[in-house]
Amino acid sequence: MKKLLSKYKNKIFKILVKAISFFLKKNCVDSKNLRVLILSTTGLGDSLWATPAFSTLKQYFPNAYLAVLTTSFGAQVFQNNPHVNQIFTLSSSLFSLWKKLRKEKFQIVFHFHTSQRFVLPLSCIIGAEKVVGTKNKCKGLDFLLTNAFEDNKTHEVVRRLKQLEALQVFAKPSTLSFYLTEKEKEQFQKFVTPDKLKVAIHPGAKDGYKCWPSSNFIKLIHLLHNDFSIDLYLTGSPHEKSTLHKIASEAPFVQIVQNLDMRKFAGLLSQMDLVISNDTGPMHLAEALNIKTIGIFSPTNPNLCGPLSKDSHVFYKKKTCSFCMARKCKEPFCLYQIGPEEVFEKCKFLLAH
Missing domain, CATH: 3.40.50.2000 (Glycogen Phosphorylase B;)
Structure with missing residues (x-):
């Protein structure tokens, strides 16, 4: 029953995303003025596994605008991270959050890990040209990805870094980071x-x-x-x-x-x-x-x-x-x-x- 319900929800998301996307102008990827949104809305470990990708992106694209969509708990994890320009949280109403994300003109979205089914569909209707993720890690919503990487059963840090290849970034894993004042x-x-x-x-x-x-x-x-x-x-x-x-x-x-x-x-x-x-x-x-x-x-x-x-x-x-x-x-x-x-x-x- 649960699987049937999830399948039904995913069909609705597919129809809605396709309909809304028809009216949206896409923001094309511009490596000189890159605008990136990363989705990471799960627990402490999952959030920290994203941090090597933050530093890697800024190493390759120093002028990139990097934002994260996370939970209020995740916002504490990413607070003071020098590689993150802005943090959005799920505490806002969906429509208010959509307007804020749409306004930022993101060009590429990376789906690292989310617990909430609606997050990926939401990110597909903010105008980004590319939505990148890992196969079988999207709650059955892989069809929404423009770039889907295989799940090669590697370390979670490596899995996230693998997605950066959508921007021709090939990086080795590095340690996690957390910034205290x-x-x-x-x-x-x-x-x-x-x-x-x-x-x-x-x-x-x-x-x-x-x-x-x-x-x-x-x-x-x-x-x-x-x-x-x-x-x-x-x-x-x-x-x-x-x-x-x-x-x-x-x-x-x-x-x-x-x-x-x-x-x-x-x-x-x-x-x-x-x-x-x-x-x-x-x-x-x-x-x-x-x-x-x-x-x-x-x-x-x-x-x-x-x-x-x-x-x-x-x-x-x-x-x-x-x-x-x-x-x-x-x-x-x-x-x-x-x-x-x-x-x-x-x-x-x-x-x-």
């Missing part, structure tokens, strides 16, 4: 102890099947506490509160930090010597802040979504089940293959170097 950094410099090592541990994730067992985090925390003069911070979102308190009850010397907005959370992470995390947004944020990072993966594949920084390390084990239930999994057995002792050994190395 000095004031945002300074507010947490007073919060941490300057002469101690500082480690943040993020034991949760949106999807339970990505979560390393709490018992392993508890053992790792004790190993770190016993071996180092160290401040340990346990971070998480409100829905991870029970996990945080479960771990803290077994390791009362950790400090729980939660309920920070995204930019304040980034300010905290910027003061860390090391961040240990499951495969989730804060791991990517730590990488973007150039903080040493350990990511714990299974069954997700770090070759597709892991950190790229030389200061990052990944623990990865292949899935143990012949059929992975992914989000329906209640007990991620594959993650039991990674022991706290081996993670601790890597922590020792990273903290010593």
Whole structure:
């Protein structure tokens, strides 16, 4: 039923886009005065994966006008990014947003990743000559793309950079970026102890099947506490509160930090010597802040979504089940293959170097 409904919606979008486009004048791509709109309306990691493409575009086209259409959360991710000229958010009414986008005379649109079905059709009726995306990543709306690249099951950063070939840009992947102001950094410099090592541990994730067992985090925390003069911070979102308190009850010397907005959370992470995390947004944020990072993966594949920084390390084990239930999994057995002792050994190395 859900697939039928999606198919029906897509047919309506196709008719509407075709009808409206008939009356629109297209803005042709002009490499000397390039005007680019990037669509990125999903989570923290997905948003950060777009940042290497921003810097690459500005490297090839220094005078380009680069805008991003995102969510209010994404706007916090892209705030202060020197490569982004303007940020549009989905908080506006659709008609108001369409008028704003149409007014900017965008010549090319890149569909990096969107959660909302209407975003791609909307971007097709603002006058851009080219709408670029990846096949099978558009909720069945591939027919709206003027340039569709194959999904070669590469890293998400590489997939986004691949789309830039529509402008004859051929780039190698680079690390993620996140830009804090000095004031945002300074507010947490007073919060941490300057002469101690500082480690943040993020034991949760949106999807339970990505979560390393709490018992392993508890053992790792004790190993770190016993071996180092160290401040340990346990971070998480409100829905991870029970996990945080479960771990803290077994390791009362950790400090729980939660309920920070995204930019304040980034300010905290910027003061860390090391961040240990499951495969989730804060791991990517730590990488973007150039903080040493350990990511714990299974069954997700770090070759597709892991950190790229030389200061990052990944623990990865292949899935143990012949059929992975992914989000329906209640007990991620594959993650039991990674022991706290081996993670601790890597922590020792990273903290010593």
